[in-house]
Amino acid sequence: MKTMHVVQISGGKDSQACAKLVRERNPDAHIVGIFCDTQYEHQWTYAHVERVAELYNLELVTLNAGSVESEVTKWGRFPGGGARHCTEYLKIKPAKDWLIAKAIKTGGKIINYIGVRADESPERTKRYGGYDASLIMPHEFMPSKYPKYMGDKLGIRYCTPIVEWSSGDVFTYLDGEHNPLYDNGFSRVGCFPCLAGGDKEKGRAFNFDSTGRKHYEIAKKLEAITVASGNKPLFNTKIGAKIECGLDNSGAGCAFCSI
Ligand code: SF4
Known part of the structure:
Protein backbone atom coordinates (compact mmCIF):
# COMPACT_ATOMS: atom_id res chain seq x y z
CA MET A 1 0.00 0.00 0.00
CA LYS A 2 1.43 3.37 -1.06
CA THR A 3 1.82 6.22 1.38
CA MET A 4 -0.45 9.15 0.63
CA HIS A 5 1.19 12.57 0.98
CA VAL A 6 -1.03 15.48 2.00
CA VAL A 7 0.10 19.09 2.40
CA GLN A 8 -2.06 21.73 3.98
CA ILE A 9 -1.73 24.93 1.98
CA SER A 10 -3.06 28.38 2.83
CA GLY A 11 -1.59 30.70 0.22
CA GLY A 12 1.04 31.76 2.74
CA LYS A 13 4.78 31.30 2.38
CA ASP A 14 5.35 28.62 5.01
CA SER A 15 2.82 26.15 3.65
CA GLN A 16 4.16 26.87 0.16
CA ALA A 17 7.73 26.09 1.23
CA CYS A 18 6.44 22.92 2.86
CA ALA A 19 4.68 21.91 -0.38
CA LYS A 20 7.79 22.64 -2.44
CA LEU A 21 9.95 20.56 -0.11
CA VAL A 22 7.54 17.62 -0.06
CA ARG A 23 7.50 17.64 -3.87
CA GLU A 24 11.31 17.78 -4.02
CA ARG A 25 11.61 14.86 -1.65
CA ASN A 26 8.91 12.85 -3.42
CA PRO A 27 9.31 13.70 -7.10
CA ASP A 28 7.01 10.97 -8.41
CA ALA A 29 4.41 10.84 -5.67
CA HIS A 30 0.78 11.80 -5.89
CA ILE A 31 0.52 14.73 -3.45
CA VAL A 32 -2.73 16.28 -2.31
CA GLY A 33 -2.85 19.95 -1.31
CA ILE A 34 -5.70 20.77 1.06
CA PHE A 35 -6.88 24.36 1.09
CA CYS A 36 -9.47 25.33 3.70
CA ASP A 37 -11.37 28.29 2.28
CA THR A 38 -12.64 30.80 4.87
CA GLN A 39 -14.31 32.86 2.11
CA TYR A 40 -12.54 35.87 3.53
CA GLU A 41 -9.25 35.64 1.62
CA HIS A 42 -7.77 38.08 -0.84
CA GLN A 43 -8.26 37.24 -4.53
CA TRP A 44 -4.47 37.12 -4.93
CA THR A 45 -4.42 34.39 -2.32
CA TYR A 46 -7.02 32.33 -4.16
CA ALA A 47 -4.99 32.72 -7.35
CA HIS A 48 -1.79 31.91 -5.49
CA VAL A 49 -3.19 28.69 -4.04
CA GLU A 50 -3.94 27.55 -7.60
CA ARG A 51 -0.43 28.52 -8.62
CA VAL A 52 1.13 26.57 -5.75
CA ALA A 53 -0.82 23.50 -6.85
CA GLU A 54 0.44 23.98 -10.41
CA LEU A 55 4.05 24.69 -9.42
CA TYR A 56 4.40 21.55 -7.33
CA ASN A 57 1.95 19.36 -9.18
CA LEU A 58 -0.52 18.91 -6.33
CA GLU A 59 -4.07 17.65 -6.56
CA LEU A 60 -5.86 20.65 -5.07
CA VAL A 61 -8.71 19.85 -2.69
CA THR A 62 -10.63 22.88 -1.43
CA LEU A 63 -12.65 22.41 1.72
CA ASN A 64 -15.53 24.81 2.36
CA ALA A 65 -16.96 24.38 5.83
CA GLY A 66 -18.61 27.77 6.06
CA SER A 67 -17.14 31.24 6.22
CA VAL A 68 -15.58 33.69 8.67
CA GLU A 69 -18.81 35.63 8.36
CA SER A 70 -20.95 32.65 9.38
CA GLU A 71 -18.62 31.73 12.26
CA VAL A 72 -18.58 35.23 13.76
CA THR A 73 -22.36 35.40 13.38
CA LYS A 74 -22.83 32.00 15.02
CA TRP A 75 -20.62 32.80 18.02
CA GLY A 76 -21.46 36.49 18.29
CA ARG A 77 -17.83 37.46 18.60
CA PHE A 78 -14.72 38.10 16.57
CA PRO A 79 -11.84 35.66 16.97
CA GLY A 80 -9.16 36.77 19.39
CA GLY A 81 -7.22 35.70 22.42
CA GLY A 82 -7.87 32.03 23.01
CA ALA A 83 -11.08 32.02 20.95
CA ARG A 84 -10.33 31.04 17.37
CA HIS A 85 -13.65 29.47 16.44
CA CYS A 86 -13.08 30.27 12.76
CA THR A 87 -9.71 28.46 12.74
CA GLU A 88 -11.25 25.56 14.58
CA TYR A 89 -14.34 25.08 12.43
CA LEU A 90 -13.12 26.33 9.05
CA LYS A 91 -9.61 24.88 9.08
CA ILE A 92 -8.67 22.39 11.80
CA LYS A 93 -11.89 20.36 11.89
CA PRO A 94 -12.55 20.10 8.13
CA ALA A 95 -8.95 19.04 7.46
CA LYS A 96 -9.10 16.50 10.28
CA ASP A 97 -12.43 15.10 9.03
CA TRP A 98 -11.05 14.86 5.50
CA LEU A 99 -7.95 12.98 6.69
CA ILE A 100 -9.99 10.56 8.79
CA ALA A 101 -12.45 9.86 5.96
CA LYS A 102 -9.60 9.35 3.50
CA ALA A 103 -7.74 7.03 5.88
CA ILE A 104 -10.87 4.94 6.47
CA LYS A 105 -11.62 4.78 2.73
CA THR A 106 -8.12 3.91 1.53
CA GLY A 107 -6.91 1.93 4.54
CA GLY A 108 -3.42 3.23 3.75
CA LYS A 109 -0.86 5.32 5.51
CA ILE A 110 -1.25 9.09 5.28
CA ILE A 111 1.44 11.65 6.05
CA ASN A 112 0.01 15.11 6.61
CA TYR A 113 2.63 17.86 6.24
CA ILE A 114 2.19 21.20 7.97
CA GLY A 115 4.42 24.22 7.39
CA VAL A 116 4.60 25.43 10.99
CA ARG A 117 7.78 27.16 12.09
CA ALA A 118 8.84 27.35 15.71
CA ASP A 119 10.20 30.90 15.46
CA GLU A 120 6.96 32.31 14.10
CA SER A 121 5.69 33.36 17.52
CA PRO A 122 6.50 32.68 21.17
CA GLU A 123 3.33 30.60 21.33
CA ARG A 124 4.48 28.45 18.41
CA THR A 125 8.00 28.15 19.83
CA LYS A 126 6.48 26.76 22.99
CA ARG A 127 4.15 24.46 21.14
CA TYR A 128 6.32 23.21 18.29
CA GLY A 129 9.88 23.97 19.35
CA GLY A 130 10.50 20.40 20.48
CA TYR A 131 9.68 18.82 17.13
CA ASP A 132 11.95 17.93 14.31
CA ALA A 133 11.02 16.93 10.80
CA SER A 134 10.32 13.30 11.68
CA LEU A 135 6.86 11.80 11.85
CA ILE A 136 4.59 12.71 14.73
CA MET A 137 1.38 11.13 15.95
CA PRO A 138 -1.51 13.58 15.39
CA HIS A 139 -2.43 13.67 19.09
CA GLU A 140 1.19 14.53 19.93
CA PHE A 141 1.12 17.40 17.46
CA MET A 142 -2.05 18.98 18.87
CA PRO A 143 -3.40 17.00 21.84
CA SER A 144 -6.60 18.98 22.29
CA LYS A 145 -7.65 18.73 18.63
CA TYR A 146 -6.64 15.33 17.32
CA PRO A 147 -7.83 12.06 18.87
CA LYS A 148 -5.38 9.26 19.53
CA TYR A 149 -7.11 6.85 17.14
CA MET A 150 -6.05 8.99 14.18
CA GLY A 151 -2.54 7.69 14.67
CA ASP A 152 -3.10 4.42 16.53
CA LYS A 153 -5.91 2.98 14.44
CA LEU A 154 -5.87 4.92 11.18
CA GLY A 155 -2.13 5.24 10.62
CA ILE A 156 -2.14 9.00 10.07
CA ARG A 157 1.12 10.81 10.83
CA TYR A 158 2.01 14.49 10.89
CA CYS A 159 5.25 15.98 9.69
CA THR A 160 6.61 19.50 10.19
CA PRO A 161 9.57 19.62 7.80
CA ILE A 162 10.31 23.34 8.07
CA VAL A 163 9.84 23.70 11.81
CA GLU A 164 13.45 24.84 12.26
CA TRP A 165 13.47 27.29 9.36
CA SER A 166 13.53 31.05 9.75
CA SER A 167 11.30 33.39 7.78
CA GLY A 168 14.37 34.34 5.72
CA ASP A 169 15.06 30.68 4.93
CA VAL A 170 11.54 30.36 3.58
CA PHE A 171 11.72 33.41 1.31
CA THR A 172 15.12 32.33 0.02
CA TYR A 173 13.84 28.84 -0.72
CA LEU A 174 10.79 30.17 -2.56
CA ASP A 175 13.05 32.29 -4.72
CA GLY A 176 10.52 35.02 -5.49
CA GLU A 177 7.56 32.72 -6.05
CA HIS A 178 5.70 33.78 -2.89
CA ASN A 179 2.27 35.36 -2.63
CA GLY A 190 -4.46 34.27 5.79
CA CYS A 191 -7.82 35.93 5.95
CA PHE A 192 -7.73 39.43 4.54
CA PRO A 193 -7.39 40.56 7.22
CA CYS A 194 -7.30 38.11 10.10
CA LEU A 195 -9.98 39.45 12.42
CA ALA A 196 -7.95 38.26 15.38
CA GLY A 197 -5.08 40.48 14.27
CA GLY A 198 -4.01 43.89 15.48
CA ASP A 199 -5.75 47.10 14.49
CA LYS A 200 -2.86 48.29 12.31
CA GLU A 201 -2.84 45.10 10.27
CA LYS A 202 -6.62 45.13 9.91
CA GLY A 203 -6.63 48.79 8.90
CA ARG A 204 -3.90 48.23 6.32
CA ALA A 205 -5.90 45.44 4.70
CA PHE A 206 -9.23 47.27 4.78
CA ASN A 207 -7.60 50.26 3.11
CA PHE A 208 -5.60 48.27 0.59
CA ASP A 209 -7.99 47.71 -2.29
CA SER A 210 -11.51 46.73 -3.30
CA THR A 211 -11.26 43.36 -1.54
CA GLY A 212 -10.22 45.12 1.65
CA ARG A 213 -13.17 47.52 1.29
CA LYS A 214 -15.58 44.67 0.70
CA HIS A 215 -14.25 42.81 3.72
CA TYR A 216 -14.51 45.97 5.81
CA GLU A 217 -18.21 46.22 4.96
CA ILE A 218 -18.70 42.60 6.02
CA ALA A 219 -16.75 43.18 9.24
CA LYS A 220 -18.81 46.25 10.11
CA LYS A 221 -22.02 44.25 9.72
CA LEU A 222 -20.53 41.57 11.95
CA GLU A 223 -19.53 44.19 14.50
CA ALA A 224 -23.20 45.04 15.02
CA ILE A 225 -23.72 41.39 15.99
CA THR A 226 -20.64 41.12 18.26
CA VAL A 227 -21.44 44.35 20.11
CA ALA A 228 -25.10 43.37 20.52
CA SER A 229 -23.82 40.12 22.04
CA GLY A 230 -21.76 42.07 24.57
CA ASN A 231 -18.45 41.33 22.86
CA LYS A 232 -15.67 43.43 21.39
CA PRO A 233 -16.01 45.78 18.41
CA LEU A 234 -13.94 45.48 15.25
CA PHE A 235 -11.20 47.83 16.45
CA ASN A 236 -10.05 48.04 20.03
CA THR A 237 -7.56 50.90 20.17
CA LYS A 238 -7.34 54.63 19.48
CA ILE A 239 -5.29 53.75 16.44
CA GLY A 240 -8.28 51.73 15.30
CA ALA A 241 -10.55 54.75 15.58
CA LYS A 242 -8.18 56.77 13.39
CA ILE A 243 -8.04 53.98 10.86
CA GLU A 244 -11.83 54.01 10.76
CA CYS A 245 -11.81 57.76 10.10
CA GLY A 246 -9.57 57.10 7.12
CA LEU A 247 -11.89 54.42 5.87
CA ASP A 248 -14.94 56.60 6.15
CA ASN A 249 -13.36 59.65 4.58
CA SER A 250 -10.90 58.73 1.91
CA GLY A 251 -11.45 55.53 0.02
CA ALA A 252 -7.81 55.50 -1.00
CA GLY A 253 -4.58 54.75 0.74
CA CYS A 254 -3.98 53.59 4.25
CA ALA A 255 -5.08 56.06 6.91
CA PHE A 256 -2.61 54.51 9.32
CA CYS A 257 0.33 55.76 7.25
CA SER A 258 -0.71 59.34 7.90
CA ILE A 259 -0.78 58.94 11.68
S1 SF4 B 1 -6.92 33.91 9.78
FE1 SF4 B 1 -7.95 34.90 11.54
S2 SF4 B 1 -10.03 35.35 10.83
FE2 SF4 B 1 -9.16 33.81 9.44
S3 SF4 B 1 -9.77 31.84 10.22
FE3 SF4 B 1 -7.78 32.30 11.13
S4 SF4 B 1 -8.21 33.32 13.10
FE4 SF4 B 1 -10.09 33.35 11.87
Missing part, protein backbone atom coordinates in the same frame (compact mmCIF):
# COMPACT_ATOMS: atom_id res chain seq x y z
CA PRO A 180 2.53 38.99 -3.86
CA LEU A 181 0.77 40.22 -0.72
CA TYR A 182 4.14 39.90 1.06
CA ASP A 183 5.60 42.48 -1.32
CA ASN A 184 2.76 44.85 -0.47
CA GLY A 185 3.39 45.23 3.24
CA PHE A 186 1.59 42.19 4.62
CA SER A 187 3.70 40.06 6.90
CA ARG A 188 1.06 37.36 7.28
CA VAL A 189 -1.20 35.86 4.68
Whole structure:
Protein backbone atom coordinates (compact mmCIF):
# COMPACT_ATOMS: atom_id res chain seq x y z
CA MET A 1 0.00 0.00 0.00
CA LYS A 2 1.43 3.37 -1.06
CA THR A 3 1.82 6.22 1.38
CA MET A 4 -0.45 9.15 0.63
CA HIS A 5 1.19 12.57 0.98
CA VAL A 6 -1.03 15.48 2.00
CA VAL A 7 0.10 19.09 2.40
CA GLN A 8 -2.06 21.73 3.98
CA ILE A 9 -1.73 24.93 1.98
CA SER A 10 -3.06 28.38 2.83
CA GLY A 11 -1.59 30.70 0.22
CA GLY A 12 1.04 31.76 2.74
CA LYS A 13 4.78 31.30 2.38
CA ASP A 14 5.35 28.62 5.01
CA SER A 15 2.82 26.15 3.65
CA GLN A 16 4.16 26.87 0.16
CA ALA A 17 7.73 26.09 1.23
CA CYS A 18 6.44 22.92 2.86
CA ALA A 19 4.68 21.91 -0.38
CA LYS A 20 7.79 22.64 -2.44
CA LEU A 21 9.95 20.56 -0.11
CA VAL A 22 7.54 17.62 -0.06
CA ARG A 23 7.50 17.64 -3.87
CA GLU A 24 11.31 17.78 -4.02
CA ARG A 25 11.61 14.86 -1.65
CA ASN A 26 8.91 12.85 -3.42
CA PRO A 27 9.31 13.70 -7.10
CA ASP A 28 7.01 10.97 -8.41
CA ALA A 29 4.41 10.84 -5.67
CA HIS A 30 0.78 11.80 -5.89
CA ILE A 31 0.52 14.73 -3.45
CA VAL A 32 -2.73 16.28 -2.31
CA GLY A 33 -2.85 19.95 -1.31
CA ILE A 34 -5.70 20.77 1.06
CA PHE A 35 -6.88 24.36 1.09
CA CYS A 36 -9.47 25.33 3.70
CA ASP A 37 -11.37 28.29 2.28
CA THR A 38 -12.64 30.80 4.87
CA GLN A 39 -14.31 32.86 2.11
CA TYR A 40 -12.54 35.87 3.53
CA GLU A 41 -9.25 35.64 1.62
CA HIS A 42 -7.77 38.08 -0.84
CA GLN A 43 -8.26 37.24 -4.53
CA TRP A 44 -4.47 37.12 -4.93
CA THR A 45 -4.42 34.39 -2.32
CA TYR A 46 -7.02 32.33 -4.16
CA ALA A 47 -4.99 32.72 -7.35
CA HIS A 48 -1.79 31.91 -5.49
CA VAL A 49 -3.19 28.69 -4.04
CA GLU A 50 -3.94 27.55 -7.60
CA ARG A 51 -0.43 28.52 -8.62
CA VAL A 52 1.13 26.57 -5.75
CA ALA A 53 -0.82 23.50 -6.85
CA GLU A 54 0.44 23.98 -10.41
CA LEU A 55 4.05 24.69 -9.42
CA TYR A 56 4.40 21.55 -7.33
CA ASN A 57 1.95 19.36 -9.18
CA LEU A 58 -0.52 18.91 -6.33
CA GLU A 59 -4.07 17.65 -6.56
CA LEU A 60 -5.86 20.65 -5.07
CA VAL A 61 -8.71 19.85 -2.69
CA THR A 62 -10.63 22.88 -1.43
CA LEU A 63 -12.65 22.41 1.72
CA ASN A 64 -15.53 24.81 2.36
CA ALA A 65 -16.96 24.38 5.83
CA GLY A 66 -18.61 27.77 6.06
CA SER A 67 -17.14 31.24 6.22
CA VAL A 68 -15.58 33.69 8.67
CA GLU A 69 -18.81 35.63 8.36
CA SER A 70 -20.95 32.65 9.38
CA GLU A 71 -18.62 31.73 12.26
CA VAL A 72 -18.58 35.23 13.76
CA THR A 73 -22.36 35.40 13.38
CA LYS A 74 -22.83 32.00 15.02
CA TRP A 75 -20.62 32.80 18.02
CA GLY A 76 -21.46 36.49 18.29
CA ARG A 77 -17.83 37.46 18.60
CA PHE A 78 -14.72 38.10 16.57
CA PRO A 79 -11.84 35.66 16.97
CA GLY A 80 -9.16 36.77 19.39
CA GLY A 81 -7.22 35.70 22.42
CA GLY A 82 -7.87 32.03 23.01
CA ALA A 83 -11.08 32.02 20.95
CA ARG A 84 -10.33 31.04 17.37
CA HIS A 85 -13.65 29.47 16.44
CA CYS A 86 -13.08 30.27 12.76
CA THR A 87 -9.71 28.46 12.74
CA GLU A 88 -11.25 25.56 14.58
CA TYR A 89 -14.34 25.08 12.43
CA LEU A 90 -13.12 26.33 9.05
CA LYS A 91 -9.61 24.88 9.08
CA ILE A 92 -8.67 22.39 11.80
CA LYS A 93 -11.89 20.36 11.89
CA PRO A 94 -12.55 20.10 8.13
CA ALA A 95 -8.95 19.04 7.46
CA LYS A 96 -9.10 16.50 10.28
CA ASP A 97 -12.43 15.10 9.03
CA TRP A 98 -11.05 14.86 5.50
CA LEU A 99 -7.95 12.98 6.69
CA ILE A 100 -9.99 10.56 8.79
CA ALA A 101 -12.45 9.86 5.96
CA LYS A 102 -9.60 9.35 3.50
CA ALA A 103 -7.74 7.03 5.88
CA ILE A 104 -10.87 4.94 6.47
CA LYS A 105 -11.62 4.78 2.73
CA THR A 106 -8.12 3.91 1.53
CA GLY A 107 -6.91 1.93 4.54
CA GLY A 108 -3.42 3.23 3.75
CA LYS A 109 -0.86 5.32 5.51
CA ILE A 110 -1.25 9.09 5.28
CA ILE A 111 1.44 11.65 6.05
CA ASN A 112 0.01 15.11 6.61
CA TYR A 113 2.63 17.86 6.24
CA ILE A 114 2.19 21.20 7.97
CA GLY A 115 4.42 24.22 7.39
CA VAL A 116 4.60 25.43 10.99
CA ARG A 117 7.78 27.16 12.09
CA ALA A 118 8.84 27.35 15.71
CA ASP A 119 10.20 30.90 15.46
CA GLU A 120 6.96 32.31 14.10
CA SER A 121 5.69 33.36 17.52
CA PRO A 122 6.50 32.68 21.17
CA GLU A 123 3.33 30.60 21.33
CA ARG A 124 4.48 28.45 18.41
CA THR A 125 8.00 28.15 19.83
CA LYS A 126 6.48 26.76 22.99
CA ARG A 127 4.15 24.46 21.14
CA TYR A 128 6.32 23.21 18.29
CA GLY A 129 9.88 23.97 19.35
CA GLY A 130 10.50 20.40 20.48
CA TYR A 131 9.68 18.82 17.13
CA ASP A 132 11.95 17.93 14.31
CA ALA A 133 11.02 16.93 10.80
CA SER A 134 10.32 13.30 11.68
CA LEU A 135 6.86 11.80 11.85
CA ILE A 136 4.59 12.71 14.73
CA MET A 137 1.38 11.13 15.95
CA PRO A 138 -1.51 13.58 15.39
CA HIS A 139 -2.43 13.67 19.09
CA GLU A 140 1.19 14.53 19.93
CA PHE A 141 1.12 17.40 17.46
CA MET A 142 -2.05 18.98 18.87
CA PRO A 143 -3.40 17.00 21.84
CA SER A 144 -6.60 18.98 22.29
CA LYS A 145 -7.65 18.73 18.63
CA TYR A 146 -6.64 15.33 17.32
CA PRO A 147 -7.83 12.06 18.87
CA LYS A 148 -5.38 9.26 19.53
CA TYR A 149 -7.11 6.85 17.14
CA MET A 150 -6.05 8.99 14.18
CA GLY A 151 -2.54 7.69 14.67
CA ASP A 152 -3.10 4.42 16.53
CA LYS A 153 -5.91 2.98 14.44
CA LEU A 154 -5.87 4.92 11.18
CA GLY A 155 -2.13 5.24 10.62
CA ILE A 156 -2.14 9.00 10.07
CA ARG A 157 1.12 10.81 10.83
CA TYR A 158 2.01 14.49 10.89
CA CYS A 159 5.25 15.98 9.69
CA THR A 160 6.61 19.50 10.19
CA PRO A 161 9.57 19.62 7.80
CA ILE A 162 10.31 23.34 8.07
CA VAL A 163 9.84 23.70 11.81
CA GLU A 164 13.45 24.84 12.26
CA TRP A 165 13.47 27.29 9.36
CA SER A 166 13.53 31.05 9.75
CA SER A 167 11.30 33.39 7.78
CA GLY A 168 14.37 34.34 5.72
CA ASP A 169 15.06 30.68 4.93
CA VAL A 170 11.54 30.36 3.58
CA PHE A 171 11.72 33.41 1.31
CA THR A 172 15.12 32.33 0.02
CA TYR A 173 13.84 28.84 -0.72
CA LEU A 174 10.79 30.17 -2.56
CA ASP A 175 13.05 32.29 -4.72
CA GLY A 176 10.52 35.02 -5.49
CA GLU A 177 7.56 32.72 -6.05
CA HIS A 178 5.70 33.78 -2.89
CA ASN A 179 2.27 35.36 -2.63
CA PRO A 180 2.53 38.99 -3.86
CA LEU A 181 0.77 40.22 -0.72
CA TYR A 182 4.14 39.90 1.06
CA ASP A 183 5.60 42.48 -1.32
CA ASN A 184 2.76 44.85 -0.47
CA GLY A 185 3.39 45.23 3.24
CA PHE A 186 1.59 42.19 4.62
CA SER A 187 3.70 40.06 6.90
CA ARG A 188 1.06 37.36 7.28
CA VAL A 189 -1.20 35.86 4.68
CA GLY A 190 -4.46 34.27 5.79
CA CYS A 191 -7.82 35.93 5.95
CA PHE A 192 -7.73 39.43 4.54
CA PRO A 193 -7.39 40.56 7.22
CA CYS A 194 -7.30 38.11 10.10
CA LEU A 195 -9.98 39.45 12.42
CA ALA A 196 -7.95 38.26 15.38
CA GLY A 197 -5.08 40.48 14.27
CA GLY A 198 -4.01 43.89 15.48
CA ASP A 199 -5.75 47.10 14.49
CA LYS A 200 -2.86 48.29 12.31
CA GLU A 201 -2.84 45.10 10.27
CA LYS A 202 -6.62 45.13 9.91
CA GLY A 203 -6.63 48.79 8.90
CA ARG A 204 -3.90 48.23 6.32
CA ALA A 205 -5.90 45.44 4.70
CA PHE A 206 -9.23 47.27 4.78
CA ASN A 207 -7.60 50.26 3.11
CA PHE A 208 -5.60 48.27 0.59
CA ASP A 209 -7.99 47.71 -2.29
CA SER A 210 -11.51 46.73 -3.30
CA THR A 211 -11.26 43.36 -1.54
CA GLY A 212 -10.22 45.12 1.65
CA ARG A 213 -13.17 47.52 1.29
CA LYS A 214 -15.58 44.67 0.70
CA HIS A 215 -14.25 42.81 3.72
CA TYR A 216 -14.51 45.97 5.81
CA GLU A 217 -18.21 46.22 4.96
CA ILE A 218 -18.70 42.60 6.02
CA ALA A 219 -16.75 43.18 9.24
CA LYS A 220 -18.81 46.25 10.11
CA LYS A 221 -22.02 44.25 9.72
CA LEU A 222 -20.53 41.57 11.95
CA GLU A 223 -19.53 44.19 14.50
CA ALA A 224 -23.20 45.04 15.02
CA ILE A 225 -23.72 41.39 15.99
CA THR A 226 -20.64 41.12 18.26
CA VAL A 227 -21.44 44.35 20.11
CA ALA A 228 -25.10 43.37 20.52
CA SER A 229 -23.82 40.12 22.04
CA GLY A 230 -21.76 42.07 24.57
CA ASN A 231 -18.45 41.33 22.86
CA LYS A 232 -15.67 43.43 21.39
CA PRO A 233 -16.01 45.78 18.41
CA LEU A 234 -13.94 45.48 15.25
CA PHE A 235 -11.20 47.83 16.45
CA ASN A 236 -10.05 48.04 20.03
CA THR A 237 -7.56 50.90 20.17
CA LYS A 238 -7.34 54.63 19.48
CA ILE A 239 -5.29 53.75 16.44
CA GLY A 240 -8.28 51.73 15.30
CA ALA A 241 -10.55 54.75 15.58
CA LYS A 242 -8.18 56.77 13.39
CA ILE A 243 -8.04 53.98 10.86
CA GLU A 244 -11.83 54.01 10.76
CA CYS A 245 -11.81 57.76 10.10
CA GLY A 246 -9.57 57.10 7.12
CA LEU A 247 -11.89 54.42 5.87
CA ASP A 248 -14.94 56.60 6.15
CA ASN A 249 -13.36 59.65 4.58
CA SER A 250 -10.90 58.73 1.91
CA GLY A 251 -11.45 55.53 0.02
CA ALA A 252 -7.81 55.50 -1.00
CA GLY A 253 -4.58 54.75 0.74
CA CYS A 254 -3.98 53.59 4.25
CA ALA A 255 -5.08 56.06 6.91
CA PHE A 256 -2.61 54.51 9.32
CA CYS A 257 0.33 55.76 7.25
CA SER A 258 -0.71 59.34 7.90
CA ILE A 259 -0.78 58.94 11.68
S1 SF4 B 1 -6.92 33.91 9.78
FE1 SF4 B 1 -7.95 34.90 11.54
S2 SF4 B 1 -10.03 35.35 10.83
FE2 SF4 B 1 -9.16 33.81 9.44
S3 SF4 B 1 -9.77 31.84 10.22
FE3 SF4 B 1 -7.78 32.30 11.13
S4 SF4 B 1 -8.21 33.32 13.10
FE4 SF4 B 1 -10.09 33.35 11.87
